[in-house]
Amino acid sequence: MKPQNPKPLALSGGVIHYGYLLALFFITLSGFAQIPIFKRYYIADIPGLGWLAQFYVTHIIHYLSAALLLGISAYRISEYLLQRRKTLNLTPSGYWRGGLILALMVTGILLVIRNFEGHLYSDNFVIGLVLTHLALVIIFLLSVLACLLFKKKWTIRL
Amino acid sequence: MSQPINRRSFLKGGLAAALAIAPIAGIAAAVGTIYRQAKNSGKDKTDEAPKS
Numbered sequence: 001m002k003p004q005n006p007k008p009l010a011l012s013g014g015v016i017h018y019g020y021l022l023a024l025f026f027i028t029l030s031g032f033a034q035i036p037i038f039k040r041y042y043i044a045d046i047p048g049l050g051w052l053a054q055f056y057v058t059h060i061i062h063y064l065s066a067a068l069l070l071g072i073s074a075y076r077i078s079e080y081l082l083q084r085r086k087t088l089n090l091t092p093s094g095y096w097r098g099g100l101i102l103a104l105m106v107t108g109i110l111l112v113i114r115n116f117e118g119h120l121y122s123d124n125f126v127i128g129l130v131l132t133h134l135a136l137v138i139i140f141l142l143s144v145l146a147c148l149l150f151k152k153k154w155t156i157r158l
Numbered sequence: 159m160s161q162p163i164n165r166r167s168f169l170k171g172g173l174a175a176a177l178a179i180a181p182i183a184g185i186a187a188a189v190g191t192i193y194r195q196a197k198n199s200g201k202d203k204t205d206e207a208p209k210s
Contacts, residue, residue: 063173067180076182082192112174 007143020072031137033058066108073101087158093147094154100140107133 033052038044045052051057080088081153090098113119120127146152 060169060173063177067164067176069182070177071187074181075188076184078185078188082188089160101204109177112177115170116174 013120016072016075019068023065023068023072027069028137028141030061030065031061034062035134042060063112069101073105088155089158091153091156093143093152097140097143097147097154100136100143104133104140106138107136 029052032038034055036053036055036058038049039053044050107129110121111133114121114126114129
């Protein structure tokens with residue numbers, strides 16, 4: 001007998017979807033603010049956007065958005081493994097984006113450790129981490145754009 | 159004498175703690191929601207009117 005498709009969880013529709021979009025927007029914005037490009041290219045001089053040039057403000061926003069994104073990812077993965085594994089499958093583009101997010105999380109966590117005193121990273125490793133994190137973000141954003149343009153979904157119903 | 163708490167390192171620790179707790183909160187939310195959904199769907203079946 002074909003397994004019945006369970007109803008999506010109560011949180012899945014609204015809170016999780018919009019939370020993901022919100023976290024993605026603020027994590028990208030605050031990440032680029034820490035390069036820092038908004039002060040250099042006078043974007044922070046636009047009234048109301050001065051906070052984009054304040055390193056610690058964008059740093060805190062980046063951490064909080066990362067926490068939100070980690071929570072949402074954990075929720076989605078748990079929901080999939082516990083309830084929807086038999087009825088949903090990840091598409092190749094879903095695997096690709098998921099893999100990129102995972103790689104971003106791993107490099108991000110390593111960078112969080114770097115921000116603590118007493119880490120044992122070499123300078124070259126830190127430079128490599130930062131550049132990898134940045135390259136992954138650019139690849140991820142281009143992938144998201146391509147998936148939006150070509151209407152590629154994360155999952156497919158079995 | 160005890161040293162005063164450094165505000166910045168306190169904040170750094172708090173943010174790192176938020177990052178550590180977030181995935182646990184996500185898993186707990188999913189498990190809780192699935193449990194509640196399963197409980198409610200069971201209730202719906204028992205509440206069904208008997209067929210005459």
